[in-house]
Amino acid sequence: MTIINSIWFWIVCILVVVIIRDVFIQKKHTISHNFPLVGHLRYWLEQIGPELRQYIVANNREELPFNRQERSWIYASSKRENNLQGFGTDQDFNAPGYIFIKNAMMGYNAPADHFSRKNPGAVPANKVIGLHHKRAKPYRPYSIVNISGMSFGSLSAKAIESLNIGAKLAGCFHNTGEGSLSPYHQMGADVVLNIGTAYFGVRELDGSFSMDKLVQKVQENPQLKAIELKLSQGAKPGKGGMLPASKVSKEIAEIRGIEIGKDAFSPAFHSEFTTIPELVDFIERMAAATGLPVGIKSAIGKLEQWEELATYMKKHNQGPDFITIDGGEGGTGAAPHAFADHVSMPFTFAFAKVYQIFQRHELTDKIFFIASGKLGFPEKALMAFAMGADSVNIAREAMMSIGCIQAQKCHTNTCPTGIATSSKWLQSGIDITLKSERFYQYHQTLVKEIADIAHACGYEHPSQMTMEDIEWSMGDNNRTTSLSKALGYNKTPSKFENFNKLFECPYLGGKDARNRLSA
Template sequence: MDFIQNLHWSVWIVIPIVGLAIRDILQKRHTIQHNFPVIGHIRYMLEKIGPELRQYIVANNREELPFNRGERAWVYASSKKENNLQGFGSDQDFNSVGYIFIKHAMLGLKLPKDHPNLQDPSAVPCAKTIGEYHNRKRPYKPYSIVNISGMSYGSLSAKAIESLNKGAIKFGCYHNTGEGSLSPYHKFGADVIVNIGTAYFGVRDDEGNFSMEKLIKMTQDNSFIRALELKLSQGAKPGKGGVLPASKITQEIADIRHIPMGKDVISPAYHSAFSTIPEMVEFIEKMAHNTGLPVGIKSAVGKVEMWEELAQYMVKTGKGPDFITIDGGEGGTGAAPHAFADHVSLPFTFAFSKIYKIFQRYGLADKVVFIGSGKLGFPEKAMMAFAMGCDLINVGREAMMSIGCIQAQVCHTNRCPTGIATSSKWLQGGIDPALKSERLYNYIKTLNKEMLEIAHACGYEHPSQMTMKDVDMAMGDNNKTQSLATTFGYDKTTVPFKGVSDLLKSPYLGGNKATK
């Protein structure tokens, strides 16, 4: 009897295996499965889970890209208010090319007893005021030097955007909408910068052309919009447009972006509203005049001839962008073809230094607010950016990690396991905006605080006082290091600065922190 029962179960096991083997032999699509029936499937299973195996078992703390385990652990610990320190010294290779060394002062800075950072060690507003040079009607001084980079609703889930916005209002940083336009999930009260891309989502007519009337109405109806950002390109896919498949367009997304249902929507690689530098500047001036808001541009960097033309035109006319966001080629919140993501546009340090030197040469470096983005969401990298001339930094993927992103690298598949980069209601169900907003708040607060601590160690009150001589970079030649000033061939223009106390009293201060 037992023999018969065992035989019965064996048949049920063997028959499917035999069937799978026959199917593998007959199919011609996969050579491995044809040549090695049944067991060939193991190869594809291992390939599928390979990234997870490397991430959690094989790779060491400093080996992974785009963010290694040590970097992710620091963001996770900071966002959860856990211990983000490390013991027993550094596990970094100090001799690796490009390694950053920040040179502290012998004694450092001792703050006076009435200094605001003794009460709030993370309060660090932007040293410059956006829109002040061009006398905009509503200048803006960001309360935080660390802010949320442009990531669209549709690219990120509703609950992810909500978590970021609610976290932003808790700390006082601004939240960039990304080119997907202003959604209901950006409207919880945080300062917002509206990103306007080539498809003019949210501010377009039925033919896809830019609509000034819709932009004016948007800014009038939402007083928390503090600036506009004209996106020329981004680090993930510079010089390339995009496609929003009809299958991903919900009625809500269609209403927000002012696009039709049931049709693929193309984001062109270029703007239809202008095609020359003078036309772009006039477009910027019209937006600023009609809304009263500061207007800036965001771009990755390749050829620099038109940047030179822009600087010349700004000097000639006294017109132009109020801020410039330089996105390094290592940026990556947008899905992109391999070649664009890996080989098109310069990485942040080369990109920023080239553009900053152009504007410095024309006497504009102290008149424009410079924003850096591209893996700068860590204290040492952010301080390097400030030493090079940045006034603010934007964080994208680091902000995503603070609310739970595990770097699964499946953002483009709509199967994000954490619910952050997907439209799946089921996967989003694991996101609690009340909890995740608190974690974004903790991360931004910690990053601001540690940047201030480094500034104080260097003898400065504010990160904007960092200079190109305060940071060395390893050259890889016989353990040689040299300053950023020598490496990139310029000294940063001094940023006018009276003190943190003075910044906190500005009538243009954002984050609902302005003195009334």
């Protein structure tokens, strides 16, 4: 074989060309100019840095936002593989904020068919949304764990469809995100319609809200069970969003009610209201027009307007039927660094402060509280229930159950798993049948472990957990303190009666899951 035909000859030629280009032609990258070959290797390693750190550098409990142990538990649960842990824990029990759940000497001995009786892993919410304000269509979520708002456009069509079919199997609801209801949200699951500042899907072309379009959407889609008015979200409270023109396809334009080929802006704030009375009036008008319960979603910072809202609700007996409190650690949406890292409080303190405001006004038994912010793990979900949550929403954990590897490329449209991209090629690797089953299995495992731990504490339903059942490590001389002392309140006692009565409720959602299992 001649030297010209040798593969090594051509490799050397390519490397020489790269060196000449970097040293004498390109001026953009100093590293590549000074160190031609090593510089390219450095940029390549930088690109795959998150993946390398996940599996080679970081230890099991180190990486954020989700460490390897957390991700492994989700992956194993979604595949029905062994998700157990051997040889004891590798956690630092003395780390500040470490959660200890206090089990009872003799817990609640659940019947053998506790989960198989109605649906494997099914635990309906203890409260009914919209009953207090006498909405025409009150709603009891079939599951205490549901899918948080993630828009079509931010997530791919196949990812949304996989999650919706999985939600149908599990009986949980699926929040649309502010991108509005897409065809991929209509695979059989209960749906909560999220309305953001741009009023996507229920707007005129000029961006103004259209009540007629909202009513039409509700009438044409009986799977819509509630409306969530998004004031802000954990990743970027007080910051609008923008979908670049390159991603505004004909399909997305039709779903959102925007023009093709133009940047789609989400304002930082709503145009329909600027005061608390106007907010409540807007909620009441939507509830009256659609018959659905209406709630609000918000990240938490200043508390003065929350105090004003509680005072107004107490006086007029009007306002949101549910409140979704999003922790600042939330983050399926891309956000500027400072917003993601420093604006709004983390879930624990955010929820505690808002809950206490409504508790002082004797409203906690009239509002359905949804907790959101990295709560897709049994111990974290149980802490939320102990603090007063009625259900929890999960987002990134749901994404991981269908294959997300935390590559942290959601904002680049190059998600390697096809979950957070519009690329048809990258989406082609998603098997919807397989991925929907994996979400269902993760959801089933999560709910069952939440219930099992509640039983170990002596309760039939997670809503019965109290703040005295959770101890927090203070990181000081091995000292712990109860959640009630650490956060300064005790939640309003649960009015739970009986597990079976939850399934007999006329407002119970998850119809497809119930019909499937009763057949």
